[in-house]
Amino acid sequence: MNKNLEAARSECAGIGTQVVWAGEQVQHPYNATQTPIVLSAAYGYQDIDLWYDVALGKSEGFIYSRMSNPTVATLENKLCELEKSESAVAFSSGMAAISGVLHTFLCSGKRVVSTRDSYGGTNKIFEEFLPRMGVEVTLCDTLDAEAIEHEIAKGCDLLYLETPTNPTLKVLDIRRLVAAAKRVSALVVADNTFATPLNQNPLALGVDVVVHSATKFLSGHGDVLGGVVCGAESLMAQVRHYREINGAALDPFSAYLIIRGIKTLALRLRQQQQSAQALAEYLLTEPLVEAVNYPGLPSHPGHAIACSQMRGFGAIVSFVLAGGMDTVKRLLPRLRFAHRAGNLGAVETIYGPARTTSHVENTLEERQALGISEGLVRISVGIEETGDLLADLQQAFAFVHRELANEPASKFSTVLTERHTEVET
CATH class of the missing domain: 3.40.640.10 (Type I PLP-dependent aspartate aminotransferase-like (Major domain))
Incomplete structure (x- = not known):
């Protein structure tokens, strides 16, 4: 032709x-x-x-x-x-x-x-x-x-x-x-x-x-x-x-x-972006989360620019956990509908901290110089049902909260109190 x-x-x-x-x-x-x-x-x-x-x-x-x-x-x-x-x-x-x-x-x-x-x-x-x-x-x-x-x-x-x-x-x-x-x-x-x-x-x-x-x-x-x-x-x-x-x-x-x-990119991305938006909005309300990165959030510093040059906000969300890698190790193993792996863009949802995914080649010092926190987790949102992914993340956080509640001298107690106050206000 x-x-x-x-x-x-x-x-x-x-x-x-x-x-x-x-x-x-x-x-x-x-x-x-x-x-x-x-x-x-x-x-x-x-x-x-x-x-x-x-x-x-x-x-x-x-x-x-x-x-x-x-x-x-x-x-x-x-x-x-x-x-x-x-x-x-x-x-x-x-x-x-x-x-x-x-x-x-x-x-x-x-x-x-x-x-x-x-x-x-x-x-x-x-x-x-x-x-x-x-x-x-x-x-x-x-x-x-x-x-x-x-x-x-x-x-x-x-x-x-x-x-x-x-x-x-x-x-x-x-x-x-x-x-x-x-x-x-x-x-x-x-x-x-x-x-x-x-x-x-x-x-x-x-x-x-x-x-x-x-x-x-x-x-x-x-x-x-x-x-x-x-x-x-x-x-x-x-x-x-x-x-x-x-x-x-x-x-x-x-x-x-x-x-x-x-050939299925449009179908996949449509579902992935819908779920990414929902997960990002939920993460904003989670006391254990210090920051959420997703261009689809109006609070994102680049939201206006993204709206001007993008037709959609993508299927990647990242967030920073209070307590760093210790909290990452508690949260990620509890997820049921997720791979813990160093890839992204697949039909399955994938979670991973930056130190073992995007910046595994970098040392701790190099990551810190780049502003990459040890508590930063990247989610590559898959094509699963939005409700299932949201419920899965919620139950994983609930488990971590129960664990921390059983640690009276937990180093997170002050952080959680402050974050609860921020979320409520």
Whole structure:
């Protein structure tokens, strides 16, 4: 099918239809209705001249699956339509995608500006690996837009954004920071994993390159690793070249699983966001909770910005428990409808403290410097019934309260009294 016609059909459809059909309105071999898994490592040609033209990119086709693969190409086309980009490149994991982009566009003497609040693996690249290459890295207070703009104005080759952030759910004003970056001709990269293409399209807000950990909401079932980068073909050609030579290509079976997962993304996210809002509102009333992070709460510092650039608030909630890790160890084992694991975006609800999930790569001191409390717990809300998830969390807190009530000299007694007063008022 003509690619322009395919894109036009997708744009006319609702998002629930787009996730099903985007990138797949083509004629598959044997008239299959589903994208086939093409496991061939190489692709042969009788015509030597055609083979050469395909190898040079002058003719369409496939040469070697580290460079391109039919199943992976379908996934890339799907993300192109959902993110409204010219081109996309799939990687073997989300971190492969992030590091691939940063290593493609940065080298010795370049300067990158970003925020302190970013996924722990990304933070490690900024703090540990890029400086080894001679790249100057400046990390700013995430919520200080003026400070970020000031650092950009001092000279910036690449601005890296993550919004909402993992795991504190801070929201950055994409339009404002893009404008500052464009004044110095900096490339802008944004991690859109938490928002997904359904809730936010950074390219439409002026961002140059969008990255996704496809492991998370895109696949949605916790059974595959993958990453995708989207942007203009002129930029993606450079990213694709880096991937081809460095080898972090996505395998076709994983691509198939991600394609299959994306088809239910709209349905999943609808239920997940409904439950996330309910859990966040309940957590605000819980005396053992010191802070709740969810952009859908009117009290969230980034709520107004989220409303201006997002279509939904996502399925991740985080909260800080009084008593830190001691309370975490009491609460999490009592949950019945939850995995305690280091993943997110799956159909099952997943709980985990930052020290064993998003920032497991960081030391205690590094987490403290990033403002990551030992009592911070991230919830990746699943597709279970909202009432069941809410009741489960309530019974877990009730258990912890009963335990603490049997400890007269508990260090939480004063904290709980103060928090009860705050909640009541």
